[in-house]
Amino acid sequence: MEDAERTTGRVPDAAVVGPASGARCLHRVARERDARPGWWRTAPLDEGVRLRAMAAADRRAGLRERALAGARPDAAVVDVVGDHWTDLPGDVPGDDDEEVTLRALADGAALVWGAALPADEGSGRAGLRCTLAAVPGGGYAPVLVVNHKVVDPRRGKGSSTATVTRLLDWAPAPDPTLRVRRHPADLDRLVHAWRLLEAVGHAASSPVGAVLGLGSARAVVHDLEPVLDPADRTHATRLAVVRGELDTAPSRIGECRTCPWWEGWEDRDGPVEGCRGRLVLSDDVSLVVGGGQVGPLRARGMRTVADLAEAGPDRPADWNGEPYSDAVLRARAHRDGEVVVPKVARPTIPRADVEVDVDLESHLDDGAYLWGTLLTLRDGRPLEDEGYRPFVTWSRLPDADEGRAFAEFWRWLTGIRDRAAGQGRSFRAYCYSRAAENGWLLSSAGRFGPEGTLAVVKGVPGVAEVRRFISSPLWVDVHEAVATQFVSTSGLGLKVVAPVAGFTWRDPEAGGEASLGWYRDAQAARGVERDAGRERILAYNEDDVRATRAVREWITRFG
Incomplete structure (x- = not known):
């Protein structure tokens, strides 16, 4: 993860931040905080991110049609957004959608499709769009509609059984044929949405949410209690960045592959500098090792690729992941302008007739x-x-x-x-x-x-x-x-x-x-x-x- 330290600069306490699933990199949060309004209109969008968002939107549209068509005549179903919404930058809930959502919750709707939960300045949480299902006993559970697998066939007794429910008839029950898949990004969004429901007084009595995805015709229910505290701590750190209480610096991590800030772009007001250029200029050691390995190296005083390339064989304390010798060899290859180099004397691969x-x-x-x-x-x-x-x-x-x-x-x-x-x-x-x-x-x-x-x-x-x-x-x-x-x-x-x-x-x-x-x-x-x-x-x-x-x-x- 990128460096972070306390700073004296601040922005208004009313600042809010979205769920960590949107951007786990703290430096990306800081850059978006400091960017001009509407920066995303000219920023490059990773094609894979766009395609996954569009596929999820298509899935939501199909499930919406089924949900509305299958609703009982006496079931109060409110459709806030219509047949299409994405999670792409700029697709944020409007005031009208938030008013419709709050009115539907107050009226006791059984299902609010495409609900727009308003931001909560008190907790610093940005507004979020999701679906809301009424829960017996009062209150609502947030529901995400995604385009990835949320369960697998259950083959062993040791695997975790999925709990499933129908959205219009909330009655969670274990399905012994399915094993649950827990996606951290889904859980982040569910906690964020549940906290927003709390803020408007319509959360279920216990923290719960569901994900409707591939592998099951019914929604997979998640107990959010075990992840509330970790998610809240992550949110507090991100909020500190947005409020200027925590400074950040770039460091290469896995998220950089799809981040527009990595390479930068040509904005209408001039070029936006990419994090990559800054790291190359400083010969930052994160260019050649994984995010979790940067800390142990910097603790040893190795902050640049050149430092690592000249390192001896002794592995730093707390080193994890690949062999330390591989990291040193990669640093030397980077220094010498090589892309792929052997680490054994005679590489081999099995061949056949x-x-x-x-x-x-x-x-x-x-x-x-x-x-x-x-x-x-x-x-x-x-x-x-x-x-x-x-x-x-x-x-x-x-x-x-x-x-x-x-x-x-x-x-x-x-x-x-x-x-x-x-x-x-x-x-x-x-x-x-x-x-x-x-x-x-x-x-x-x-x-x-x-x-x-x-x-x-x-x-x-x-x-x-x-x-x-x-x-x-x-x-x-x-x-x-x-x-x-x-x-x-x-x-x-x-x-x-x-x-x-x-x-x-x-x-x-x-x-x-x-x-x-x-x-x-x-x-x-x-x-x-x-x-x-x-x-x-x-x-x-x-x-x-x-x-x-x-x-x-x-x-x-x-x-």
Whole structure:
């Protein structure tokens, strides 16, 4: 986290701040405090942030229609905002919406969709938009509508059972088939909203909230009591920054990847300096280590990359995370202008006679619509034509046709594996960072396999079969091979490592976040424009599997 210390400067005590989920970086809070009104109109918006916000807005619109249509004739449902709202900068509740919300609460509405809770200057909390559900015994619980998974199938007795309810019939009950997912950002917003409800005298008697997201048709209920104090302490720190009681300084953390203040931008009044430029100018050590490692280094007097590059082998007290030697090596690479450097004498990666590179494309948590493969016959013996093969559905997700595409992919992949084995040839399949592929492999089997929760699609394997494959030596994570044998000054993602290996994507805008936008645009388009969008996605996916192969071959050349 960025540095913070007490300062004498102050702004009016009436200043308010939103939930920590909006920006956890204290220096970002300070910069937004000092920015001109409407700064966000010219600031760059990260494409992934925009797409996730728009997807959540679309989900809210669909759920709103169902909620209003399914309400009992005697249920008082108030629709404050209509069919669309986002959590993007500038989309803040207006006075009229706040008046409608307070009137609905006073009248005892059963559900207030898109409620606009007013700011509370006493506690320094900014206003917030959410949905409010009436709770038996009086009062309301805040409800978030999100576009991410809020539960998983529950398989073990040790996992935490989800408590669920219907919004128009608040009666929380455990669902033994579901395991709850607790997202800190969701809990932050729920606590913020509950405190605002307290301020207007309409909070439920005990702190509670709910999240309506992917994985359950009912809202997942969260007891907020255990997180109230930590959330309040976080809020107090952020409020101190807004009021000028706590000074801050930039320091690189994970949030910087999507923050407009990181690079800065050209504003109407002139350029806005980015935090990155200031850190580069000072050679700040946070440029090459994680946020949690900055404190121990500074405690040892190492405030710059140059300091760390000259450090000896003794690890600082309280050091955590990666090996200290990796951090020193990264600092030296940064000093020398290198991007990716080996940390072992002879990097290696398992190879085979028959090799298949795999890359999937998914749309948020809606589903995996494309499984791309690249077949390489390294021993030169015939099997079938080498090259790229996509297995794809363009149906709107979620849809059973996703299962059909996955079944075809799985049938082809395991067929190649079995035919190679039958000819006495070795086989391996590769991906870059198995977390995504494994997650969607298991999810596809769970949703479309023999016990499918969405549909049973012929040819889709069971979860057990998928688990056997992904836990076998035939499934190789190229990212893992890179991460255990190399360090990088710019991360170890495929878009960083493959260019070092000599690979170039055909599309200059290629990237995971960009592909989400291409998919969304292609789904909305028709005719030639739609076909062009789909071809762009397929070309990007093909380049990704070719990039994965390029990295494998580069590692082999090192060895």
